[in-house]
Amino acid sequence: MLPIATYGEAVLRQVAAPVTVFDSELHQLAEQMLHTMQQANGVGIAAPQVHRSLQLFIMASNPNPRYPTAPIMAPQVVINPQILQASEQMVAGEEGCLSIPQQRCQVMRHQAIEVKYQDLSGEWCQEWLEGFIARIFQHEFDHLQGITLKERAT
Numbered sequence: 001m002l003p004i005a006t007y008g009e010a011v012l013r014q015v016a017a018p019v020t021v022f023d024s025e026l027h028q029l030a031e032q033m034l035h036t037m038q039q040a041n042g043v044g045i046a047a048p049q050v051h052r053s054l055q056l057f058i059m060a061s062n063p064n065p066r067y068p069t070a071p072i073m074a075p076q077v078v079i080n081p082q083i084l085q086a087s088e089q090m091v092a093g094e095e096g097c098l099s100i101p102q103q104r105c106q107v108m109r110h111q112a113i114e115v116k117y118q119d120l121s122g123e124w125c126q127e128w129l130e131g132f133i134a135r136i137f138q139h140e141f142d143h144l145q146g147i148t149l150k151e152r153a154t
């Protein structure tokens with residue numbers, strides 16, 4: 001379990017630096033983030049939340065009390081992400097944040113987004129995401145820009 005930064009800590013307000021070295025240390029960080037997220041019953045976690053200002057996050061949708069119909073997906077490591085396109089259509093949904101414990105906010109997100117990112121081996125991936133998975137991506141992507149759901153709450 002890595003210590004999780006809480007709202008107000010500077011690391012959560014910084015724009016994270018791009019990842020340039022895909023070495024065993026990066027793999028180890030991703031592993032530790034995955035365990036930290038799973039311990040906290042999260043569906044995502046971003047490197048700044050574990051005090052590492054790097055453009056890296058993990059998204060791992062699975063059904064949970066708030067999103068019982070959420071798809072089950074294997075945890076995906078997302079590195080140096082870009083959002084290429086976003087649907088006009090927005091959807092409201094309840095979000096939580098590991099850095100803002102005990103709080104839930106209604107947040108508007110794009111229903112669908114086209115994204116491009118590197119995986120742990122540095123390979124580029126490009127795909128469309130929608131629904132809850134798109135929501136997680138946008139929430140974690142915000143963390144890499146120093147934005148939390150407090151700034152997004154409706």
Ligand SMILES: O=C(O)C[C@@H](Cc1ccccc1)[C@H](O)SCc1ccccc1
Nearest residue numbers: 042043044066095096097098135136139
């Ligand atoms: O703080 C984080 O980045 C992890 C959040 C991610 C999240 C993204 C979008 C919508 C909800 C949460 C944690 O998963 S907070 C725990 C949680 C899990 C499912 C639904 C709501 C809250």
Ligand SMILES: [Zn+2]
Nearest residue numbers: 096097098099
């Ligand atoms: Zn968060």
